[in-house]
Amino acid sequence: MTSTPYVRQRPPARVVLADDHALVRQGLRHIIDATTDLKVVAEVGDGAAAVERVGHGDIDLVVMDISMPRMTGLQAARELQRRGGKTAVLMLSMHDNEQYFFEALKLGAVGYVHKSVADRDLITACRSALRGEPFLYPGAVATLIRDYLGRGREATADATLLTPREEEVLKLIAEGHSGKEIADLLVLSPKTVERHRANLLEKLGMKDRLELTRYAIRTGLIEP
Numbered sequence: 001m002t003s004t005p006y007v008r009q010r011p012p013a014r015v016v017l018a019d020d021h022a023l024v025r026q027g028l029r030h031i032i033d034a035t036t037d038l039k040v041v042a043e044v045g046d047g048a049a050a051v052e053r054v055g056h057g058d059i060d061l062v063v064m065d066i067s068m069p070r071m072t073g074l075q076a077a078r079e080l081q082r083r084g085g086k087t088a089v090l091m092l093s094m095h096d097n098e099q100y101f102f103e104a105l106k107l108g109a110v111g112y113v114h115k116s117v118a119d120r121d122l123i124t125a126c127r128s129a130l131r132g133e134p135f136l137y138p139g140a141v142a143t144l145i146r147d148y149l150g151r152g153r154e155a156t157a158d159a160t161l162l163t164p165r166e167e168e169v170l171k172l173i174a175e176g177h178s179g180k181e182i183a184d185l186l187v188l189s190p191k192t193v194e195r196h197r198a199n200l201l202e203k204l205g206m207k208d209r210l211e212l213t214r215y216a217i218r219t220g221l222i223e224p
Helices: 022-033 047-055 073-083 098-106 115-130 138-161 164-174 179-186 190-204 209-218
Strands: 013-018 038-044 061-065 088-093 111-114
Touching (some): 013 047, 013 115, 022 038, 022 061, 022 115, 038 047, 038 115, 073 088, 088 098, 098 111, 111 115, 164 190, 190 209
Parallel strands (some): 013 061, 061 088
């Protein structure tokens, strides 16, 4: 009779919950602790306490509300990113706010869960975060699509403002060429180059070469 080989179970991932409402933490803990692969090992009421607890080590994931006293979830995420730890960060919020959403991703959060659907999405989001995979609730995906399409429309609208010659001049300005060098390259007079430069600044509502360079990078005329 062949015995079944013993397979050692991996210990559950250690989770910190950070939310300033005890009832919310209680509900989230109930959802997480119902699994076998996740375990809440600490609850805290603000971002500073979350950072402190993560700093003690042995934490795999911190689930944080965005809006908290003393230190917000965003501020805590920024501090954790600065410290360079390996703890995954998952943000929770009642706010369907694009600014919060993009800021959370910029600060290293792996996922963003809306509290209204936490009972449905939280466990999937936690597991995705622990794998290093992004998790976005459906409303956040729609926000990303709107932002992408909006950027495309903006770039297209800006492009129609510029003549092909102005684009040429803009590209050379952004590449660091002087007015004389641009004039030589495009076989123009220095006065014509300066006029194009002035037109670019006026059309795009910008003040100097640095802003023109950033615009050229953003619209793909040059690489950063």
